[in-house]
Amino acid sequence: GGGLVAYSESQSEPGSPASEHGEKEREKKRVVLLGTGWAGISFLKDLDVSSYDVQVVSPQNYFAFTPLLPSVTCGTVEARSIAEPVRNIIKKRNAEIQFWEAEAIKIDAAKNEVFCKSNIDKETRDFSLEYDYLIIAVGAQVNTFGTPGVLENCHFLKELEDAQKIRRTVTDCFEKAVLPGLSEEERKRNLHFVIVGGGPTGVEFAAELHDYIQEDLINLYPTVKDLVRITLIQSGDHILNSFDERISSFAEKKFQRDGIEVLTECRVVNVSDKEITMKIKSTGAVCSIPHGLVLWSTGVGTRPAIKDFMEQIGQGKRRVLATNEWLRVKECENVYALGDCATIDQRKVMEDISTIFAAADKDNSGTLTVEEFQDVIDDILIRYPQVELYLKNKHLNDVTDLLKDPQGNPRREVDIEGFTLALSHVDTQMKSLPATAQVAAQQGAYLARNFNRRQQCKEHPEGPRRFRGLGRHHFRPFRYKHFGQFAPLGGEQAAAELPGDWVSMGHSTQWLWYSVYASKQVSWRTRVLVVSDWTRRFIFGRDSSRI
Incomplete structure (x- = not known):
């Protein structure tokens, strides 16, 4: 039914302008964005849309400034005053971004396809979109905790x-x-x-x-x-x-x-x-x-379409969709999730402690000197933000203070047991980010920046070193600034x-x-x-x- 718009390119006669346009567009990677909330609009405003074929799907054709919703409930501010039509935002980008007022009802990760349903004037139309990259920014629904009524x-x-x-x-x-x-x-x-x-x-x-x-x-x-x-x-x-x-x-x-x-x-x-x-x-x-x-x-709470997607990718037992520190959904190479619908599953230092030690121990002596530790400090601080929080809470001036003995005396070197003991409490500082507009907006801007510099960072990685594997990560992980x-x-x-x-x-x-x-x-x-x-x-x- 409603897939006519999505697939009009493929219906055109070969050699026709629409067909040529379609072929030209497919040379670009297709980015499908689900949602026009804080994360989605922030991503859309900062993305270099000339590099991608961008398609946006949302049940609302506007962006709402949600922090002022309580003011709308009492007429302090009118509803239309905090709503900006999505097509206005697209128009300002001066680019060919396609928008459909519809809801994503199913994501097929294996086939790189999203199934959508439009319900305008109670006239239901279903259509599907293929994607190279999928950005999930659908927000969350209210959590009733199963309370009756x-x-x-x-x-x-x-x-x-x-x-x-x-x-x-x-x-x-x-x-x-x-x-x-x-x-x-x-x-x-x-x-x-x-x-x-x-x-x-x-x-x-x-x-x-x-x-x-x-x-x-x-x-x-x-x-x-x-x-x-x-x-x-x-x-x-x-x-x-x-x-x-x-x-x-x-x-x-x-x-x-x-x-x-x-x-x-x-x-x-x-x-x-x-x-x-x-x-x-x-x-x-x-x-x-x-x-x-x-x-x-x-x-x-998690929306039904996201729950179904989580079941497909082996996250069925989780309450919220999990991403890595680069906002990529775990177990999915080309799907990203932002805002209230997802949570960052921060890697623990203790999971990588032996590989961090091995990477720092350049002479393979089985012990780590302060100088060897200093060589990997910057990468550790970028890759594991909980280390910096731990230092702040413990009022430690320098990361090397972690290597001091229990009496607080400096040590020239430590073995793997001493190194593990020094960092054993660091992971207690891990905290999940709050479901706020501020977090969502920063995540959208961060991901757009990464998409804009994808090729550049592939050739010249800017992220921390890979402790498990060779080389460096292409990008620095997301870091929320409050x-x-x-x-x-x-x-x-x-x-x-x-x-x-x-x-x-x-x-x-x-x-x-x-x-x-x-x-x-x-x-x-x-x-x-x-x-x-x-x-x-x-x-x-x-x-x-x-x-």
Whole structure:
């Protein structure tokens, strides 16, 4: 059915312009990109598209600036202000990039083929695309942890449509609560907003919703202003536990002042259309609370097409698709995965300890001198980033400090046992990267850079030496650089964790948040729209109409 577009080249008459164009395109390697989120768009913007035949497949024909989704739920920012059409981005590249609004439903790694389904206006069309390189950047879906009733009765906040749905539901809850003939219990239930998950998304939504209610809705619905409640349920002992504990404490105190109830150490076990049931970890007691709206924002899960692909390539027992440090999917030579749908399986130093020792021991004496170790230090630090983290945490000034004896005295040389002992705790510093826009965007830019210099680095490798094998790796492995993170907390206050262990909280941080988020917009069009939305909100308040 829908493969006509994909295969129009092969249907053309021999010698026709379309046929010649098709042959010319196939001289280039075909890159198929799945997804137009942070990782996908970052890859697309930085890729030298003149060197490849690029084809993009995504169920959304736009890129959404997801960090502002909580603002869309309450009308602080309009949905269209944070969406940039993919075809606008392609047009700016001045290149022949083909885009199809469809979803990848199956990947056949053996045949280098992706099967896609388009579902525009409920008219289903299936088609397939062959690839030389496949870039998987489809993101993740919400992880319900198998909790009964979540899919049927909860809202999520992963897509732009989710934010719009929440915005309508919030208005509906207030409209239902003021209808005549309702008991006070029914009114309270309609106006009880529950957020499950105390991460950045849940906290930001709670803050946005509180501001929306206090600044706009209670003026429009004065008869029910004392019945509104916001409750945040967190399974851990603190909210924002990925942040510095000073920020976590500041957020909890601010929420307490604002009247937002925070329930920690609670695990949700069931969600019905009117009640949410949870178990208190400390006592084991089970209790239920009524709700008008539940937002579920806990963790990420793998999409069905990726699960199926993982089964094919022997990763069926894993929770997330695993890649190596160069973002290439393990067991696949020409498939790469970026962003929330994948995790980097960092190689352990202990797995290679004997080969590292052998490579460093140039005179085959069976012992390693400090000078021999220094010759491979740079390669070790690039290949195994956990070594550098270990040195920082242990406050060691130099890598050679690792070779000191247990009393801290320098040693001239070490044998394989001493070398193994010196590096035995290094792998404890291995951490998986968070599923954030920042990580995804950096991975997209990194992979595009590698694709642009594929031939150059094949001839002149720039990566670390191969401890298992000969020569050097073509590229340096991906290294994430953390630029900090924000947590808007409502009332024109925000908290920020910035590089260099610098923590900032309060009104000035909110203005920093405004400037950073405006500057990070993908186009001048969205930048102007977002800033004008913020200005409109300051002057006229938020719009509560149900559109």
